[in-house]
Amino acid sequence: MSRPPPSIAAPLAANDIAQPPSDSQWGDIVQQLGAEIAGPLSAALERIHTLISTGQIDRQGLRALRDSVAQAREAGMVSQQLARLASGRLRLSRERVPLTQVLRGVLTQRSRETQARGIQIRQLLQPIEVHTDASLLFSLLNAVMDWALANTHSSLEMRLDLTPWPAKARLMCRFAHRSLDLGSAPSAAINAPPESLNSLHWRLIEQTALTLGALPLREDEAGITMLTLEFPHVAGDESVLQQELAPPVRPELADRPELDDPTPSHNSKPLAGCHLLIVSPRREVRQEIQNAVRHMGLIIDAVGSMDEALQFCEEGLPHGIAFEQSMRDADFDRLRADILGEVPGFSFIEVLDGEQQTQLSTATADHMARISRQNLQDALPSVLLFELSKAL
Numbered sequence: 586m587s588r589p590p591p592s593i594a595a596p597l598a599a600n601d602i603a604q605p606p607s608d609s610q611w612g613d614i615v616q617q618l619g620a621e622i623a624g625p626l627s628a629a630l631e632r633i634h635t636l637i638s639t640g641q642i643d644r645q646g647l648r649a650l651r652d653s654v655a656q657a658r659e660a661g662m663v664s665q666q667l668a669r670l671a672s673g674r675l676r677l678s679r680e681r682v683p684l685t686q687v688l689r690g691v692l693t694q695r696s697r698e699t700q701a702r703g704i705q706i707r708q709l710l711q712p713i714e715v716h717t718d719a720s721l722l723f724s725l726l727n728a729v730m731d732w733a734l735a736n737t738h739s740s741l742e743m744r745l746d747l748t749p750w751p752a753k754a755r756l757m758c759r760f761a762h763r764s765l766d767l768g769s770a771p772s773a774a775i776n777a778p779p780e781s782l783n784s785l786h787w788r789l790i791e792q793t794a795l796t797l798g799a800l801p802l803r804e805d806e807a808g809i810t811m812l813t814l815e816f817p818h819v820a821g822d823e824s825v826l827q828q829e830l831a832p833p834v835r836p837e838l839a840d841r842p843e844l845d846d847p848t849p850s851h852n853s854k855p856l857a858g859c860h861l862l863i864v865s866p867r868r869e870v871r872q873e874i875q876n877a878v879r880h881m882g883l884i885i886d887a888v889g890s891m892d893e894a895l896q897f898c899e900e901g902l903p904h905g906i907a908f909e910q911s912m913r914d915a916d917f918d919r920l921r922a923d924i925l926g927e928v929p930g931f932s933f934i935e936v937l938d939g940e941q942q943t944q945l946s947t948a949t950a951d952h953m954a955r956i957s958r959q960n961l962q963d964a965l966p967s968v969l970l971f972e973l974s975k976a977l
Contacts, residue, residue: 618660621784622657622661625652625654625655625657626653628649629653632649667788677721677796678719682717684756687719687726688710688726691723694902694928695730697898698734698901701899704739704741705740706742707740707743708743709744713745713819715754717798717799717818718797719974725790729758729814732784733758735781735784736762737761738760743756743757743758744759752821753816753819754819755814755815756813757812757814759812762782763779763808782810790812797816798818799816856881856882856883856970856973856974859883859973860905861884861885861904861973862897862905862907863875863908864888864891864906864912866890866909870936873961878966881969884903886903895916902927905933905969905973906931906933906934907934907936910935910936910937930975932954932972932973934954934965934972935954936956937955937956939957939958940959942957943968944956945971946975
């Protein structure tokens with residue numbers, strides 16, 4: 586089994602870590618974050634200087650500039666999720682979650698992206714339910730997909746089963762991290778795992794899994810990577826599980842139930858990692874929507890036309906679309922029908938001018954949420970929390 590260099594082994598791919606990272610390990614993560622943001626931005630700045638000096642940029646250079654900015658942006662988004670885990674203020678819920686159904690939903694949501702990259706996914710999934718935090722589980726599964734898709738050279742195998750007694754849910758993700766046609770390459774080059782396996786996405790997987798109590802086990806050997814996540818609390822004997830999962834009662838709080846507030850803290854950001862696409866021809870409307878949800882840890886993209894939205898969604902689907910009422914036309918109807926054909930529960934939120942009572946998708950005939958522009962700041966976070974949580 587291949588392991589990272591000794592100097593970074595513990596924080597990067599320490600398969601037997603059972604405790605949260607130390608301050609020094611978080612320091613390593615921050616250092617890596619700086620490198621993954623500064624590198625792409627330096628490349629982008631160099632291309633901008635070239636553009637300024639020559640006044641010219643070709644299509645390939647423009648694409649490289651866009652990719653560099655996208656890489657830095659992605660690293661920043663991962664850092665937001667890592668900061669959430671490091672805050673110490675994250676409150677986990679314990680609920681019965683259909684792990685198989687959630688995983689299939691994530692794979693369906695990412696199907697356009699995998700097809701665009703020519704990656705096939707083999708699914709061998711047993712029906713399993715676990716007791717865990719649903720939103721953090723959703724973030725973990727998406728992080729696994731981000732990491733695996735960035736590193737595979739062929740396909741992915743996703744397997745979900747139960748271990749022998751004591752029963753644990755075991756999710757395995759297997760892929761080739763190098764091309765299979767390296768027969769002439771030196772053996773050291775073949776066996777050494779690429780540095781991309783130890784990216785910020787891996788850090789996010791590791792820390793999210795540990796926060797959930799799911800031990801991340803990773804093996805890199807002979808060009809193949811196998812990630813195994815074990816979830817200890819399989820749905821079964823509810824009385825035993827309740828005893829296992831019940832938090833200890835502090836004596837000084839035993840007679841003060843009002844202090845045991847189950848409401849998530851402001852910093853918990855239950856939608857961190859979810860992706861929202863904003864569609865509006867008016868810049869001020871796009872900005873108002875972004876400002877209303879900026880604190881929620883969402884990944885946000887904005888486009889100014891339905892044609893741009895169609896092109897955006899061809900490469901991969903967001904988790905929800907907030908659009909201005911004026912954008913409802915034949916192109917929108919086609920986009921909506923296309924998306925709902927793949928993801929029946931996909932969230933659409935229509936933003937209207939004038940006075941309009943806020944409506945959730947469960948209260949409308951066409952199953953679209955609606956909100957007045959003047960209510961965005963007060964009501965949109967709650968609407969998004971309800972609508973996007975349906976997929977979790």
